[in-house]
Amino acid sequence: MHSNDRGGHVRQDAAGPELDRLMVSAAEGDREAFAEVYDVTAAPVMGLVRRILRDTAQSEEVTQEVLLEVWRTSGRFRPERGSAMTWIMTLAHRRAVDRVRSAQASQDREHRAATLSEDTPFDEVAEQVETRMEWQRVRSCVRGLTDIQRETVVLAYYGGHTYKEIAQSLSLPLGTVKTRLRDGLIRLRRCLGGKA
Numbered sequence: 001m002h003s004n005d006r007g008g009h010v011r012q013d014a015a016g017p018e019l020d021r022l023m024v025s026a027a028e029g030d031r032e033a034f035a036e037v038y039d040v041t042a043a044p045v046m047g048l049v050r051r052i053l054r055d056t057a058q059s060e061e062v063t064q065e066v067l068l069e070v071w072r073t074s075g076r077f078r079p080e081r082g083s084a085m086t087w088i089m090t091l092a093h094r095r096a097v098d099r100v101r102s103a104q105a106s107q108d109r110e111h112r113a114a115t116l117s118e119d120t121p122f123d124e125v126a127e128q129v130e131t132r133m134e135w136q137r138v139r140s141c142v143r144g145l146t147d148i149q150r151e152t153v154v155l156a157y158y159g160g161h162t163y164k165e166i167a168q169s170l171s172l173p174l175g176t177v178k179t180r181l182r183d184g185l186i187r188l189r190r191c192l193g194g195k196a
Contacts, residue, residue: 023037023079023084026071026074041070046063066088066092066095070091141192149187155170166181
């Protein structure tokens with residue numbers, strides 16, 4: 001079969017080696033070669049994307065995205081690894097699946113937001129009590145630290161000071177401050193029920 005029709009364009013039934021050659025030319029910046037790649041591949045890409053998305057408008061949009069990606073990334077095509085059509089259809093499949101996943105994630109987020117916004121009874125008193133109990137537990141654990149550990153933990157986490165600032169404030173070497181803070185945090189973690 002001859003690979004060109006009367007207008008000089010690649011026929012769809014001759015997309016194999018001729019399409020590979022056109023892709024290589026497109027990668028070198030040949031816009032006419034890419035126009036032919038577009039003509040040959042637009043319908044098959046649209047067909048694949050449409051089967052996955054089942055929505056004409058989205059399928060058209062994704063098809064355009066895929067063909068734009070083919071133009072932008074044509075330099076990555078390697079004929080020795082497979083045919084141009086396989087490469088393009090793989091891009092199309094991935095892009096369509098990504099769109100489905102994105103739409104599903106969006107629906108899931110909307111569903112969660114709707115579920116959260118429903119009038120669920122909320123017990124503010126219980127939350128306040130729970131918060132107060134957590135604070136009391138933390139305070140109790142902080143009181144259980146040695147004076148040196150407590151001082152560095154309070155300066156770092158309640159005062160927002162850096163290691164260097166704590167070292168200067170307490171007139172201690174930086175390494176000593178780091179060791180005291182680490183030891184204090186290990187004790188706090190144990191006290192609060194975490195792993196050491």
